[in-house]
């Protein structure tokens with residue numbers, strides 16, 4: 001057991017998962033995030049149409065440990081099942097595409113799960129860490145405002161790979177490995193209509209279009225918007241090609257693609273907004289679990305170390321904590 005706290009950079013689901021495992025093992029952790037609150041790519045955006053899930057849409061659970069965790073979160077009211085009426089869309093039009101997969105969402109919004117996990121954690125928000133360096137015995141973190149934080153016995157970087165690389169200069173081999181991980185962007189657009197669209201579709205996997213996913217946000221459990229809210233995700237390829245387009249143009253183009261796909265009239269939305277996720281998903285697959293320089297006390301986790309999904313991020317956080325505890329006990 002350490003008396004000097006462990007620093008975790010990133011309060012997405014990976015960082016929070018690591019924090020939970022370490023706290024349960026009796027360690028003290030302190031989390032840092034550059035955003036105003038926790039959640040990362042699982043956070044929801046507040047808008048005049050209520051909270052909207054602009055990032056992660058739902059998650060599946062295939063690993064028995066994550067299944068067990070989900071059951072607990074379900075009992076605590078942090079997640080609920082979402083069984084959308086699923087469709088596919090492509091060059092042959094739109095087709096009903098039901099399946100047996102259980103899908104989960106945070107409730108009453110996706111971001112609520114991470115908020116609940118972070119509720120009792122010691123965390124500093126609006127704090128971008130720019131440097132992680134080791135003194136004689138302990139780690140120190142430097143933020144973008146030149147404030148120093150520490151001492152810490154260990155550091156876990158739970159941020160997207162391109163953002164982790166800069167924090168790993170103390171472990172050049174680790175930094176070089178992480179620098180090789182590319183992540184693709186996603187443009188997300190939310191639309192809210194006064195009158196519900198005349199469609200049964202609540203979620204749609206799209207191919208051969210600028211879009212790759214459509215969802216009726218209001219169809220998720222616990223959402224209370226009085227407007228008919230929709231979230232559209234552009235494909236990685238389209239998002240890359242239009243990475244610097246102004247938001248208004250992104251809305252116009254993706255709204256147009258939506259109107260072409262959906263077999264009903266799409267009126268002028270009451271509200272439209274766009275969000276660019278620069279590091280939305282890993283471009284390739286890895287099965288690292290978590291990465292570490294255990295002798296130095298530096299650990300790295302995140303969705304990109306595993307499946308690039310919520311489940312992978314949670315498992316990666318667990319794995320980083322497991323490696324750290326194992327090294328302490330060795």
Ligand code: FAD
Nearest residue numbers: 010012013014033034040041055056057129302303309310
């Ligand atoms: P993140 O959530 O990215 O957390 C990293 C945190 O680190 C962030 O809060 C960030 O602010 C912080 N940070 C970064 N750099 C610094 C720094 N220097 N200092 C301090 N803080 C820093 N997954 C699914 O399973 N199902 C889906 O349907 C799905 N859809 C998605 C749709 C979109 C548009 C996106 C973007 C993602 C989607 N995902 C989906 C993926 C899922 O959201 C991620 O796998 C998961 O949320 C990643 O969690 P994480 O903790 O690894 O990283």
Ligand code: NAI
Nearest residue numbers: 059060086087088097098099101186205233280281308309
């Ligand atoms: P899942 O099992 O529902 O979907 C996995 C894939 O299977 C889907 O992408 C889709 O191609 C296909 N599929 C699933 N059900 C289908 C159905 N009923 N009809 C037709 N095709 C179907 O969920 P999983 O494995 O948990 O994946 C999460 C989802 O999150 C994926 O769709 C993935 O693309 C998406 N994601 C999006 C990101 C982004 O940045 N836009 C980032 C990370 C994940």
